[in-house]
Amino acid sequence: MRMRKALLVLVAILAVGMLLAVEEITFWHTYSTNSGEYNLLTAKIIPEFEKAHPDIKVKETQVNYNDMRQRLIVGTAAGVLGDVIRMDIIWVPQFAEIEMLVPVDIVFAEDFAKVKDGFLPGPLSTCEWKGHYYGLPLDTNTQVLLWNRKLFEEVGLSEGPKTMDEFIKYAKLLTKDKNGDGQNDQWGYADGGLGPWNTIPWIYSFGGHILDSTNQKAEGFVNSEGSIRALQTVKDLFESGFVADTIIGGGGIGTFEGYAENIYSMILAGPWAWPIIRGQYPDAEINAVVFPAGDGGSRSVVGGENIVITETSEHKAASWEFVKYMTSHEVQKAFVEVSQMPVLKSLVEDQVIIEHPYFHVFMQQLTTAVARSPHPGWNQINDIMDQAWQDVIVADYGVKESLDYAVELIERVLAEYR
Amino acid sequence: MIFQGCTDLTRETRRKWAGLLFVLPGMLAYLVWTIYPIFNGFYMSLFKWNLNPRIPNEFIGLSNYVKLFQDPQFYVALSNTIKYAVITVPFQLVLGLLVAVLLNRGKKGQTLFRLLYYLPVITSWVVVSVLFQYLFATRGGMINFLLKDVLHLIKTDIKWLAQTSTAMIPIYTLGIWKGIGWTMLIFLAGLQSIPKQLYEAARIDGAGGWKLFAKITMPLLRPTFVFQLVMLTIGGFNVFLSVLIMTGGGPRNSTQVLNTYMFKEAFEYFHFGYGAAIAVVFFIMVFTISQLQRRFLKSDPY
Amino acid sequence: MSKLKRIITNLIIYILLVLGAVIMCFPFYYMIVTSLKESAYIFTVPPQLIPEPATLNNYVSVWTKADFKLYFWNSVKITIPAVLLNVFLSSLTAYGFARFRFPAKELWFSILIATLAVPGLLLTIPQFDMVRRVKFLMDNPFTIILTSGIGSVAFNAFFLRGFFEGIPIELEEAAELDGCNAFRTYWKVALPMARPALATLVILSFLGVWDDYFWPSLILRERSQWTLPIGILGFRAQHSVQWHLLFAGTMIAILPVLVIYITFQKYFVKTVAEGGLKL
Numbered sequence: 001m002r003m004r005k006a007l008l009v010l011v012a013i014l015a016v017g018m019l020l021a022v023e024e025i026t027f028w029h030t031y032s033t034n035s036g037e038y039n040l041l042t043a044k045i046i047p048e049f050e051k052a053h054p055d056i057k058v059k060e061t062q063v064n065y066n067d068m069r070q071r072l073i074v075g076t077a078a079g080v081l082g083d084v085i086r087m088d089i090i091w092v093p094q095f096a097e098i099e100m101l102v103p104v105d106i107v108f109a110e111d112f113a114k115v116k117d118g119f120l121p122g123p124l125s126t127c128e129w130k131g132h133y134y135g136l137p138l139d140t141n142t143q144v145l146l147w148n149r150k151l152f153e154e155v156g157l158s159e160g161p162k163t164m165d166e167f168i169k170y171a172k173l174l175t176k177d178k179n180g181d182g183q184n185d186q187w188g189y190a191d192g193g194l195g196p197w198n199t200i201p202w203i204y205s206f207g208g209h210i211l212d213s214t215n216q217k218a219e220g221f222v223n224s225e226g227s228i229r230a231l232q233t234v235k236d237l238f239e240s241g242f243v244a245d246t247i248i249g250g251g252g253i254g255t256f257e258g259y260a261e262n263i264y265s266m267i268l269a270g271p272w273a274w275p276i277i278r279g280q281y282p283d284a285e286i287n288a289v290v291f292p293a294g295d296g297g298s299r300s301v302v303g304g305e306n307i308v309i310t311e312t313s314e315h316k317a318a319s320w321e322f323v324k325y326m327t328s329h330e331v332q333k334a335f336v337e338v339s340q341m342p343v344l345k346s347l348v349e350d351q352v353i354i355e356h357p358y359f360h361v362f363m364q365q366l367t368t369a370v371a372r373s374p375h376p377g378w379n380q381i382n383d384i385m386d387q388a389w390q391d392v393i394v395a396d397y398g399v400k401e402s403l404d405y406a407v408e409l410i411e412r413v414l415a416e417y418r
Numbered sequence: 419m420i421f422q423g424c425t426d427l428t429r430e431t432r433r434k435w436a437g438l439l440f441v442l443p444g445m446l447a448y449l450v451w452t453i454y455p456i457f458n459g460f461y462m463s464l465f466k467w468n469l470n471p472r473i474p475n476e477f478i479g480l481s482n483y484v485k486l487f488q489d490p491q492f493y494v495a496l497s498n499t500i501k502y503a504v505i506t507v508p509f510q511l512v513l514g515l516l517v518a519v520l521l522n523r524g525k526k527g528q529t530l531f532r533l534l535y536y537l538p539v540i541t542s543w544v545v546v547s548v549l550f551q552y553l554f555a556t557r558g559g560m561i562n563f564l565l566k567d568v569l570h571l572i573k574t575d576i577k578w579l580a581q582t583s584t585a586m587i588p589i590y591t592l593g594i595w596k597g598i599g600w601t602m603l604i605f606l607a608g609l610q611s612i613p614k615q616l617y618e619a620a621r622i623d624g625a626g627g628w629k630l631f632a633k634i635t636m637p638l639l640r641p642t643f644v645f646q647l648v649m650l651t652i653g654g655f656n657v658f659l660s661v662l663i664m665t666g667g668g669p670r671n672s673t674q675v676l677n678t679y680m681f682k683e684a685f686e687y688f689h690f691g692y693g694a695a696i697a698v699v700f701f702i703m704v705f706t707i708s709q710l711q712r713r714f715l716k717s718d719p720y
Numbered sequence: 721m722s723k724l725k726r727i728i729t730n731l732i733i734y735i736l737l738v739l740g741a742v743i744m745c746f747p748f749y750y751m752i753v754t755s756l757k758e759s760a761y762i763f764t765v766p767p768q769l770i771p772e773p774a775t776l777n778n779y780v781s782v783w784t785k786a787d788f789k790l791y792f793w794n795s796v797k798i799t800i801p802a803v804l805l806n807v808f809l810s811s812l813t814a815y816g817f818a819r820f821r822f823p824a825k826e827l828w829f830s831i832l833i834a835t836l837a838v839p840g841l842l843l844t845i846p847q848f849d850m851v852r853r854v855k856f857l858m859d860n861p862f863t864i865i866l867t868s869g870i871g872s873v874a875f876n877a878f879f880l881r882g883f884f885e886g887i888p889i890e891l892e893e894a895a896e897l898d899g900c901n902a903f904r905t906y907w908k909v910a911l912p913m914a915r916p917a918l919a920t921l922v923i924l925s926f927l928g929v930w931d932d933y934f935w936p937s938l939i940l941r942e943r944s945q946w947t948l949p950i951g952i953l954g955f956r957a958q959h960s961v962q963w964h965l966l967f968a969g970t971m972i973a974i975l976p977v978l979v980i981y982i983t984f985q986k987y988f989v990k991t992v993a994e995g996g997l998k999l
Contacts, residue, residue, distance in 0.1 A: 032957045033943070034785070064950070065958040067937055073685055074938055076469050078849045080858075094688060098470040183574065244557075249669055250580030251555030256960075272959040280759050311472075379686045390670050394580070430821075436902040437820025444813030444877060445828060447870040452835045455846035459838075517740065520733055532985060533978070534741040537748050540977045542931050544953065545970055548961075549747050560750075599744065604879075607920045611886055641882040649875070652836050677839055684842065697842045704837035709830070 023318045024057045028082035030065040030305075036338030038062070045334065049325050056318045076100055083313035084322055086138055086305050089126035089371070090378050095308075096134040097376035097417065102309040103132040108320050115327065122302045122369045123343045129374060135308030136327045137343035139335065142300045142369045143201060143268045144288045144361050151186065151265040160266075160289035164205065167266075167292040168233070171242040174265035189237065190244035190255050190264035194389035196372050196382055198247075198268065199234070200301035204370045206230035207296035210385065211373040211410075216418075218410040222385075223403040226296060231392055231399050238393055248394050260284045270303060271339060271362055288358060290365045302371040304343070341366075377413040384409045456701075463694035475691075482695035492696070494671060495679040498586070502675060503654030506593040510650055511643070513594070514601025519631075521602070522609045532606070539599040546596060547663035554578040554588040582672035585665055589673060592660050597653070601646055608642035609635070644715045648708045655704045676700050755779070755967035778968035786965065788972060790944065791951040795930060796976070798861050798868070798947060802929045805869030806876065807921055811914070813873060814880030815906050819892070829881075832874045848938055861945060864936050868929040876921055883917035884910060919984040926980045930973070948973040 031038040046058045061082060063071050069091065075081040076098070087095070095101050105112045112133065116124070123137035147160035151174055161167040171188030178185050191198050196210065203210065208226030211218055221227070237243050244264060246252045256273055258264035260281040268291075277284050290298045307326055309319045325331060332342040336352050341362060347353055348363050372378060388406040391397040463482055465475040486492050517535055521528050538546070553560045555578075562575045578584050616634050625633070636643075658677035661667065667674040667682065674682075676696065684693025755778055756771040782788050817829055847867075857863040887910065895905045911918065933949035940946060952973060955966040 030958065032954065035957075061941060062943065064937070064954055064956070066953065066956055070685070070934070071938065073469065074845055074848045077471060077845045078852045079471060080852045098468055098688070099473060100470055245577065245580065246556075248577075248580045249665070250577045251551050251559060252557040270959070276960045376688075383682075387670060390668070394669060395582075433820055433902070434822045437816050437822040437825070440816025440820065440902070440906070441813050441822075441828065444809050444870075444873045445832070447809070448832065448835065448873050450850075451847065451867065451870050452838070452843065452874070453831070454850075455843040456835065456838055458846040459842050462842075517737070520737060529982070529985070531737055531741055533982065535744050536981060538744055540927055540931075540974055540981070541748065541751075541970070542933070542949065542952075544933070545751070545966070546747060549751065553747065553750075560746075595744070595747075603920060603923070607883075607916045610916045611883065641886065645879060645882055648833075649836075649878075655837075656839060658839075658841070677841065680839065681841060694842060697839050701834075701838050705834050708833065708837060712833075 022055055022057055023315045024059055025083040025313070025315045025319050025322060027058055027060045027084045027086070027322065028063055028068070028071070029060060029086040030063055030068050031086075032065070033062055037335065037340055040334060040338050045326075045331060049322060052325075053318075053321055056315075056321060058322060079312055081310045081312050083310060083315055083319045085308050085310060087135070087308050089123070089137075089302070089304050089306050089374075090382075092127060092134055092306050092308060093129040093374045093378065094376040096129040096132075100311050101134040102311055102313070102316060103134055104136065104309065104320070104323075105133040107316065111320070111324065115324070118344050118346060119327075120343055120345055120348075120366060122366060122371055123304055123306075126302065126304070126371045126374050127306050129376070135306040136323055138305045138307040138326060139340040140302060140304035140343050140366065141270045141272075141341050142302055142362055142365045143197075143270050143291075144300065144365050145291050146259055146267050146269050146273065146286060146288050148259060148262060148265045149285055149287050150262055160287060161292045162289070164233075164292045164294040168237065171237060171266070172240070175242045184241055185263065187244040187258075187264055188242040189266045190258055191247045191268050192255055193249065193386070194247060194393060195386040197301055197303070199230070199385070199389055200370055200372065201268065201291045201299060202230040202234055203227050204299035205291055205294040205296050206233070207294065210381070211375070211414075215373045215375045216414060218407045218414065222407045222410060223400065226294075227403060228399050230294075231389060231403065234389075235393050235399065248390070256280075259286075271341060271358065274358055275339065286358070288361045290361060297368060298365070300365045300369045302366070302369045304341070375414070376417055380413045381410050384413070459694045459697055463691055463698050465691045467691035467694065469688055469690060478691070482692050483699070485692065486695050486699065491671065491674065491679060495674045495676045498673060499655055499657065499675045499677075501586070502590065502593065502657050503651055505590050506597065507647070507650045507654050509594045510597040510601050511646060513598050514646075515605050515639075517598065517602045518605035518609060519635075522606060532602075535602055536599040538596045539603070541596075543596075543659040544663060546592065547660045550588055550592045550660075551579065551664050556580060579665055580669055582669055585669055585673045589657075589660055589664060592664070593654070593657065597650065601650070604642060604646055605639065608639050612638045640715070644712060647715070648711050651711065652704055652708060655700070751967045751970060754963055755971050757964055759962065759964050778964045779972065782965055782968045782972065786951065786954075786969070787943070787946075788948070788951055788969060791946050791948045792972065794861065794940075794945060795947040795949075795973075798864050798936075799926060799929045802865045802868035803922060803925045805865065806872060806925045806929075807918060809869060810873050810876030810921065811880055811911060811918065812906070813877040815884055815910055817877065818881045818884035819889075819910075820902075833878055835874050836878070844935070844938070847935075851939065858939060859941055859945060861940065863939050864932075864947075867935065868932065872925065872928060876925065880914065880917055880921065883914050887913045919986075922984050923981050927977055930977055 029041070031041060041060060046060060050057060068088070072081070072085070072087075072091070072095070076095070081100070092101065096103075105116075115136070116133075119137050120140065122142075123140040124133075127133045127135045127137060145160060152158065152160075152170075155173045157170060157173070161170050167189075174186065174188040175184055176186045177183060196203075200210070203226070206226040206229045208224050208228070208230050209221035210227075212221050234243070238247065244252070244258065246255065246258075253261070253263060255264060255267040255269065256277050257280070259267050259269075260277050269288075274286060277286060291300045292298065307323050309316055309323060313319055327343070329344060329346055332344050332347060333350065333352055336342055336347070336356065336359065341359060342353075348367075353359050353363055373381065375381065384406050388402045391402045392399050464477060464479055466478050467475050521531055521535075554562075556562065556575050559578075561578070562572075565572045566575060576584060578588050612635065616638075617630055620630055620634060656677060657675050658681070661673055661675050661678050662681065665673045667678045677700075680693045680696040680700070683689045683696065753769065753771050756774045756776070758773065758775055758777070817825065851857045851863060851867075891913065892905050892909050895909045900908065931949055932947075933953065936947050937950045940950070948969070952966060952969040955962045955969065
């Protein structure tokens with residue numbers, strides 16, 4: 001009798017113990033529900049992970065993209081955060097600086113050393129701050145130049161511009177006043193703003209910079225020769241009327257709609273342009289080339305998300321397993337099918353990329369793409385650069401003065417974090 | 419006599435306790451929910467506050483305030499906010515009152531009109547801000563379309579939201595448009611509480627339209643009017659979402675208001691102590707103004 | 721002559737009202753029209769004023785595929801109790817300030833009003849910090865009912881106090897002589913007399929809770945708990961906005977607000993009638 005009872009108690013303890021041994025980690029992401037990524041995540045990726053790791057359960061929490069930052073801020077202050085977060089790359093240094101992210105190169109040194117070199121350099125650089133890496137790249141993107149074949153052929157052109165000189169020439173040819181009312185209604189180029197996301201391709205392709213390679217200096221970089229020429233060129237194009245008004249804000253026909261409706265001949269766009277344009281204009285033809293090369297080559301801007309582990313997580317090891325899994329070759333390849341660009345070098349020349357209708361040009365562009373300076377003060381630097389370009393293009397300030405002033409302000413920001 | 423006095427005294431005490439009991443639940447709940455966080459905010463402003471609660475905060479006393487008063491961006495935000503309140507509040511009050519008076523006459527179609535005028539109030543700020551952004555778009559926007567192609571009042575499209583000189587106009591318009599229904603609603607409630615016989619008595623005495631309005635309606639609406647003035651001013655100072663969505667503070671910071679400035683400093687740059695200081699100064703200002711309004715326009719109906 | 725003048729005046733007033741109504745409604749009209757369009761026609765230039773082809777598909781897909789049925793009921797389950805709590809608490813507080821004298825009364829009231837001047841943004845962080853410490857309160861619609869009920873007490877009390885003070889006090893004094901205690905007087909006499917004000921309060925309060933977005937989005941993290949505003953803004957994705965669906969969702973969300981408005985604005989019919997002694 002007593003033996004029986006003791007055995008039962010033992011089994012009960014073991015059962016409870018086993019239940020407790022299952023760790024649950026929460027994964028915060030911004031994949032929109034009803035999207036391909038979300039369905040893939042919940043139908044295949046997570047279940048397969050849980051099968052391979054029976055002691056780990058992953059609970060995914062969808063956060064609206066426009067709220068993620070607020071959620072992270074409020075969550076940090078209250079100590080309530082997911083274990084693993086899919087975080088916009090430009091936020092990583094800021095959260096790393098306030099010690100909210102796990103430095104994976106220290107805590108999981110051995111594993112990290114093994115996987116580090118498999119990542120594309122641009123995306124990987126966005127995880128770094130003060131010499132340590134605070135997560136791994138998860139998905140990336142960049143912007144390339146879309147050109148409208150119909151409008152091009154109307155002026156006798158058959159291919160997108162390869163160099164900056166060609167671009168300038170084409171922009172002029174493609175700007176027209178079609179209904180004779182004194183205002184242009186077709187433009188050579190259109191974009192949505194003057195912040196670094198839109199202007200880094202210009203700056204770096206002209207051989208200019210924002211910060212230096214250690215992200216500690218602005219003087220001589222923000223206001224370098226190349227930077228000045230880039231800004232001057234865009235200003236001249238705008239003054240001549242070859243660039244649509246949307247670049248200075250004020251709303252109007254969006255770049256995608258304008259491209260599809262044959263109003264804008266060339267625009268900058270990321271890979272999301274394809275599903276968005278086709279969603280509204282199912283028969284639209286989309287052609288893309290890498291950004292026209294200037295003295296700095298063809299450089300574009302890196303976007304994307306990193307996958308990070310929070311310091312408040314009580315399941316760091318389990319979280320790391322999930323992070324490794326999400327950045328593994330198979331999972332990255334699976335995400336290609338739902339239009340998430342991979343961050344692994346091993347996939348650049350993979351069949352699935354080559355056969356992809358449009359990823360190839362992006363992967364090509366990515367090999368030389370530039371990250372927005374990974375610095376906790378980036379939001380301020382971003383606003384300063386945006387303002388500098390607006391001062392020149394909207395308010396006619398001098399190019400050199402504007403950039404010199406920007407240097408002054410940026411140096412102050414950099415000093416805050418030294 | 420003395421007996422009467424004793425009963426009165428007890429009644430006074432009874433009523434005092436009753437009064438306290440009436441207000442206590444609301445006040446207590448409010449104390450915990452709102453007043454404690456406000457003190458928290460005051461406290462935050464004295465530090466170089468770190469979002470991460472596990473990192474100790476550096477006490478810097480009034481440095482944030484010193485920095486604030488030397489910050490040109492603060493003054494831009496301040497003047498924009500004041501201008502917004504000064505422009506939108508009177509329009510909302512006057513137009514709202516006008517519509518309320520017109521819709522209080524018991525004529526046909528009133529219910530429908532009241533509904534239509536109320537519609538802007540019930541739409542969310544996020545949605546209408548985006549909508550107005552489209553309406554005021556330089557090319558393809560409704561407003562330019564109407565002014566240029568339909569009414570032929572202007573020759574070229576106005577770059578409403580892209581130039582510093584005109585960027586606030588769509589924002590003012592949105593604020594006024596959205597508020598008229600609200601003031602109308604409250605004035606209607608106020609108008610309804612004026613006893614009809616006051617008008618009848620005055621009419622018998624020979625008073626007509628305007629006089630009735632000036633001598634009866636306006637004075638009796640005073641409490642409502644003061645209430646609305648205070649609330650709209652507070653609301654005006656609190657303008658936030660419309661600016662954030664329509665211009666983000668631009669172009670070139672020309673539409674920055676106190677709330678968007680605070681939001682930027684705190685939530686985007688992580689300068690939480692500084693943001694709290696902005697909030698404290700904001701609060702003191704708005705509080706003072708509303709108190710002054712209440713004092714100078716103290717209601718005296720009968 | 722006077723009759724003609726009256727007709728002309730009425731006509732002018734009528735025209736002005738119609739013009740005003742058109743201006744008020746036009747953005748609204750644009751939203752309805754867009755919600756009836758297929759996505760390809762949203763951004764045509766010039767903007768399409770009458771949807772062609774018109775479709776109800778957006779409403780169907782929003783209600784069924786995008787879980788709006790669920791969000792709708794979640795919103796209802798939160799808003800109705802919250803409004804009741806709010807009106808009750810606010811009227812209690814307002815009545816106390818209006819009719820009674822107690823120590824530091826005006827000081828208390830000034831403090832209450834002062835809180836209205838605080839920008840709500842920064843309050844969110846300490847408020848969230850408070851709530852997250854109590855496990856029961858997180859991911860719980862009850863929390864929203866509670867905080868929404870409390871949240872606007874200051875404004876509502878301010879609003880109602882004026883109304884209570886404007887009601888002739890004789891009726892309440894009569895009730896007291898009849899033996900009613902303070903609470904019964906409040907409940908049976910003062911509240912019914914304040915009907916226009918209370919009706920207004922219900923309308924405003926309902927709107928405030930129904931449309932609340934940020935705070936519920938922080939507390940109700942599970943999708944099964946989401947309310948309508950959270951669902952609607954879900955159509956704003958990272959790189960694009962599905963306007964036709966967003967507006968369809970907005971229209972669905974607006975319906976109850978309109979119903980409440982139409983129902984309660986009937987109470988604007990004068991109840992404080994001829995001398996106010998009729999009951």
